[in-house]
Amino acid sequence: MRIAQIAPLFESVPPRRYGGTERVVHWLTEELVAMGHDVTLFATGDSTTSARLVPVREVAERFARNFEYNAAPYARMIELVRRQAADFDVLHFHIDFHPFSVFTRQDTPFLTTLHGRMDQAWVPGIYGLFPDANLVSISDSHRAPAPGLGWAATVLHGMPRDLLRPVPREQDYFAFLGRISPEKGIESAIRIARACGVKLKVAAKIGEEDAPYHAEVVAPLLDGVAVEFIGEIDDAAKPAFLSGARALLFPIDWPEPFGLVMIEAMACGCPVVAFRRGSVPEVVEDGLTGFIVDGVDQAVAACARLDTLDREAVRKRFEQRWTARRMAEDYVALYERLMKKRRTA
Structure with missing residues (x-):
């Protein structure tokens, strides 16, 4: 053709x-x-x-x-x-x-x-x-x-299929991946991580249009200890970043048409904790590849159940669907x- x-x-x-x-x-x-x-x-x-x-x-x-x-x-x-x-x-x-x-x-x-x-x-x-x-x-x-x-x-x-794969890592933080902007939910991700007492690593782009929001709202929340800003990363860095995360936090505040970061996380065996907006119910299978939640409190409760998910099953489901x-x-x-x-x- x-x-x-x-x-x-x-x-x-x-x-x-x-x-x-x-x-x-x-x-x-x-x-x-x-x-x-x-x-x-x-x-x-x-x-x-x-x-x-x-x-x-x-x-x-x-x-x-x-x-x-x-x-x-x-x-x-x-x-x-x-x-x-x-x-x-x-x-x-x-x-x-x-x-x-x-x-x-x-x-x-x-x-x-x-x-x-x-x-x-x-x-x-x-x-x-x-x-x-x-x-x-x-x-x-x-x-x-x-x-x-x-x-x-x-x-x-x-x-x-093989662009991103799981690599051996201890899972000792939550991951936020993508772009710093209000609709991507970085503030909610920080609240979730802090409520769980787990470090949040932020690998995200700061676009020109979002620079004021980052400077005025987000930057004061990045203390380098509980919340660490890594910056924009490429595909070569994603397997280690996502494999080392307990979960990808995806607390979006807009009708996300798809959300590639969700399947990138799944490719690395990393479950997704996501707000029920836009495409999330079509991408995340609740209880299998992550948890779908309504708000920060439910996200915190879901994070306490991450050990019930099988990271190998998350990767297998990626291979079947994505x-x-x-x-x-x-x-x-x-x-x-x-x-x-x-x-x-």
């Missing part, structure tokens, strides 16, 4: 460190190539891939402030893909609503996986214009705020369905 993957242009594929969407695009692209498909990746020129790379922008620049400087590469990307569209069996976009105006008016089957939240006031105004665009949600809860759109499928994320091969197979089945639908039409 000839497949085009069209990635965002703010981060490279894969991202150097933080960057969930670009990481998923990379994993999917590599798995499709490994399955024997002919894949072309439209992305930034500093991306690394086994597929054929079409560099749309020389390098990734997330925080370029000039509007035209950031918008022009997407206009260029749309045109480059359009000119080559007939060379592909299917076009798979990961750039939100950008392709709709052009690609709903051409013959090659296309789909768009949405990676961001759908509960924003502006969503119906743009997505509602294109009811026939094939949209993919990354959890069933992801699509709940906008049920009337053209949802073609839900495809849960997956990651390479691999990139499973994700790629789900997408190939969807590609084939869309191609058949187009032929029939």
